[in-house]
Amino acid sequence: xxxxxxxxxxxxxxxxxxxxxxxxxxxxxxxxxxxxxxxxxxxxxxxxxxxxxxxxxxxxxxxxxxxxxxxxxxxxxxxxxxxxxxxxxxxxxxxxxxxxxxxxxxxxxxxxxxxxxxxxxxxxxxxxxxxxxxxxxxxxxxxxxxxxxxxxxxxxxxxxxxxxxxxxxxxxxxxxxxxxxxxxxxxxxxxxxxxxxxxxxxxxxxxxxxxxxxxxxxxxxxxxxxxxxxxxxxxxxxxxxxxxxxxxxxxxxxxxxxxxxxxxxxxxxxxxxxxxxxxxxxxxxxxxxxxxxxxxxxxxxxxxxxxxxxxxxxxxxxxxxxxxxxxxxxxxxxxxxxxxxxxxxx
Amino acid sequence: xxxxxxxxxxxxxxxxxxxxxxxxxxxxxxxxxxxxxxxxxxxxxxxxxxxxxxxxxxxxxxxxxxxxxxxxxxxxxxxxxxxxxxxxxxxxxxxxxxxxxxxxxxxxxxxxxxxxxxxxxxxxxxxxxxxxxxxxxxxxxxxxxxxxxxxxxxxxxxxxxxxxxxxxxxxxxxxxxxxxxxxxxxxxxxxxxxxxxxxxxxxxxxxxxxxxxxxxxxxxxxxxxxxxxxxxxxxxxxxxxxxxxxxxxxxxxxxxxxxxxxxxxxxxxxxxxxxxxxxxxxxxxxxxxxxxxxxxxxxxxxxxxxxxxxxxxxxxxxxxxxxxxxxxxxxxxxxxxxxxxxxxxx
Numbered sequence: 001x002x003x004x005x006x007x008x009x010x011x012x013x014x015x016x017x018x019x020x021x022x023x024x025x026x027x028x029x030x031x032x033x034x035x036x037x038x039x040x041x042x043x044x045x046x047x048x049x050x051x052x053x054x055x056x057x058x059x060x061x062x063x064x065x066x067x068x069x070x071x072x073x074x075x076x077x078x079x080x081x082x083x084x085x086x087x088x089x090x091x092x093x094x095x096x097x098x099x100x101x102x103x104x105x106x107x108x109x110x111x112x113x114x115x116x117x118x119x120x121x122x123x124x125x126x127x128x129x130x131x132x133x134x135x136x137x138x139x140x141x142x143x144x145x146x147x148x149x150x151x152x153x154x155x156x157x158x159x160x161x162x163x164x165x166x167x168x169x170x171x172x173x174x175x176x177x178x179x180x181x182x183x184x185x186x187x188x189x190x191x192x193x194x195x196x197x198x199x200x201x202x203x204x205x206x207x208x209x210x211x212x213x214x215x216x217x218x219x220x221x222x223x224x225x226x227x228x229x230x231x232x233x234x235x236x237x238x239x240x241x242x243x244x245x246x247x248x249x250x251x252x253x254x255x256x257x258x259x260x261x262x263x264x265x266x267x268x269x270x271x272x273x274x275x276x277x278x279x280x281x282x283x284x285x286x287x288x289x290x291x292x293x294x295x296x297x298x299x300x301x302x303x304x305x306x307x308x309x310x311x312x313x314x315x316x317x318x319x320x321x322x323x324x325x326x327x328x329x330x331x332x333x334x335x336x337x338x339x340x341x342x343x344x345x346x
Numbered sequence: 347x348x349x350x351x352x353x354x355x356x357x358x359x360x361x362x363x364x365x366x367x368x369x370x371x372x373x374x375x376x377x378x379x380x381x382x383x384x385x386x387x388x389x390x391x392x393x394x395x396x397x398x399x400x401x402x403x404x405x406x407x408x409x410x411x412x413x414x415x416x417x418x419x420x421x422x423x424x425x426x427x428x429x430x431x432x433x434x435x436x437x438x439x440x441x442x443x444x445x446x447x448x449x450x451x452x453x454x455x456x457x458x459x460x461x462x463x464x465x466x467x468x469x470x471x472x473x474x475x476x477x478x479x480x481x482x483x484x485x486x487x488x489x490x491x492x493x494x495x496x497x498x499x500x501x502x503x504x505x506x507x508x509x510x511x512x513x514x515x516x517x518x519x520x521x522x523x524x525x526x527x528x529x530x531x532x533x534x535x536x537x538x539x540x541x542x543x544x545x546x547x548x549x550x551x552x553x554x555x556x557x558x559x560x561x562x563x564x565x566x567x568x569x570x571x572x573x574x575x576x577x578x579x580x581x582x583x584x585x586x587x588x589x590x591x592x593x594x595x596x597x598x599x600x601x602x603x604x605x606x607x608x609x610x611x612x613x614x615x616x617x618x619x620x621x622x623x624x625x626x627x628x629x630x631x632x633x634x635x636x637x638x639x640x641x642x643x644x645x646x647x648x649x650x651x652x653x654x655x656x657x658x659x660x661x662x663x664x665x666x667x668x669x670x671x672x673x674x675x676x677x678x679x680x681x682x683x684x685x686x687x688x689x690x691x692x
Contacts, residue, residue: 040505041431041432042399042400043398043435045499047393047394050389051389051390052387052388052389052390053388053477054386054477055444056479057445057446057447057479057481057490059482059484062447062482062483085386089385089386089387091387095399097401099403100403101403101408130399135403135405136405136408137407138405139484139486142447144401144445144490146492147387148399156389158389251384
């Protein structure tokens with residue numbers, strides 16, 4: 001690829017040279033950013049609003065595989081997954097800090113691609129990159145992002161706070177990022193067995209993009225604001241719908257009834273699941289990395305949401321004693337359990 | 347060691363089990379912490395004060411060597427080095443977020459030791475651990491810490507702001523952490539050549555502790571407050587005195603004269619440097635990891651600081667055209683250059 005024709009060794013710049021290089025194109029847009037990179041700490045000012053802060057670490061070989069993840073997409077995704085945590089508090093992300101550890105197998109051009117992706121995400125979501133740390137690593141690429149956001153105290157939504165009979169809603173569709181991953185993994189194996197065969201991802205753009213370049217649901221937060229809805233609880237879908245439902249139920253001391261037929265699944269996700277002999281509902285429940293928003297609203301907000309194509313009402317909250325239940329298409333009840341991927345079973 | 351007799355595999359807990367385990371002993375003490383761990387983001391409130399935020403990543407094999415760094419010390423140090431960045435803004439640290447990546451060669455007990463060290467540091471410095479991320483890693487241990495602090499806007503000190511003739515001051519003494527590292531590296535090599543020989547660190551407690559368990563200079567920030575001194579610029583000494591002096595000069599568009607004879611070096615650092623045939627002044631200038639505070643004050647503050655045994659006045663700021671100069675004990679001038687360790691020359 002063209003981007004790889006030049007190769008500047010990181011050792012030729014040194015740490016400060018690399019930092020200068022990375023930070024020279026940073027633009028600040030938030031009024032809450034008093035000072036960004038260039039000192040021991042960034043300086044922020046928020047006045048009466050509360051601040052929400054979240055942090056996430058992405059490790060090569062665990063969270064991403066550079067054999068099919070382009071570096072620019074990786075940079076973009078590493079910002080987006082953190083912003084998703086801020087949106088899930090019903091807050092507006094304002095700043096991010098980025099730490100990165102790179103081994104000397106990465107060139108300056110490679111690092112630039114990562115930061116290009118990060119800068120594109122920052123611009124798209126209107127957040128300022130205000131700080132970070134750059135370090136050598138012995139092996140592999142490590143990215144750690146901290147995101148900061150703001151909101152009036154009364155509008156912040158936690159995992160707790162859902163009430164009985166509140167409607168359980170989810171944005172977008174689920175399971176696509178997981179199916180995209182299956183497809184990428186398959187093509188990787190085909191390639192490893194025979195490097196002359198090129199990856200065949202045609203017709204699967206949407207699910208591949210959901211895996212490689214997910215978006216955070218800024219638009220849903222804007223819709224909620226416009227419709228004057230404050231969710232009673234909210235979480236983003238990173239580990240899979242089932243796992244997030246259990247979090248909301250546990251934090252709010254409630255049970256729930258979720259209707260399988262209401263779970264939003266894209267036709268392409270269906271097709272891909274069938275191709276891999278997987279149950280599409282299981283993919284939606286346990287797949288993860290959807291970065292959709294799962295939230296509860298009062299029944300009185302039903303009319304405001306019922307015709308929104310980006311929001312599905314998938315069930316309602318019940319007494320804690322009833323537990324979290326999935327009502328299948330045939331009408332049977334199944335207890336929802338987290339079958340989420342356990343990262344420690346390596 | 348006793349701590350290693352029990353071994354609980356991380357895979358037996360899973361990610362959420364590990365998070366529950368780590369977070370159950372967390373105590374919150376800051377009034378600015380509205381909600382700590384347990385949601386997608388922590389919630390903070392600061393009112394009229396400005397916020398400073400800093401982040402640092404520690405990677406195994408680059409920043410620490412587990413063959414001689416106890417895990418508890420590592421946890422302690424990973425918090426302290428971040429708080430040092432907050433103090434260097436003349437701010438009070440209030441919260442930290444911790445992300446950690448561990449391979450399956452670490453047991454639950456090992457992770458507990460790291461967090462024990464972190465909790466001890468949080469308690470000692472009065473900060474709340476409010477969030478983080480826990481992940482598997484393919485190889486090695488990764489720790490990323492984000493620290494948050496607060497201060498009135500008018501009292502925050504940056505690297506810029508020093509004026510001509512301002513006094514250049516440094517807390518404590520320099521070069522000790524670097525000599526401690528040399529000693530630990532030497533004993534490691536002795537041990538690797540003959541595992542029957544035990545490490546001989548006797549008589550070198552201070553410099554070894556400076557390396558393994560550094561402290562951030564909270565006390566200096568308190569002294570400055572008590573004496574009603576707002577430094578005109580400040581930075582913490584993490585990469586070595588020379589490198590930090592260059593940062594202050596560059597950010598403030600000034601030169602400086604630093605007097606070699608005024609650079610504070612502990613007698614044990616002197617002895618160790620001589621033992622290794624190193625120049626103690628070079629160790630102080632280029633060693634790094636001292637986590638002392640380097641700052642400038644107006645000449646009118648001289649009387650308030652002159653008798654403080656914890657603060658050395660090592661020089662003064664000059665016109666930018668004069669550059670950063672070291673005046674040797676024999677009276678010769680040398681241009682100060684950063685010989686700091688370049689992490690990318692691996």
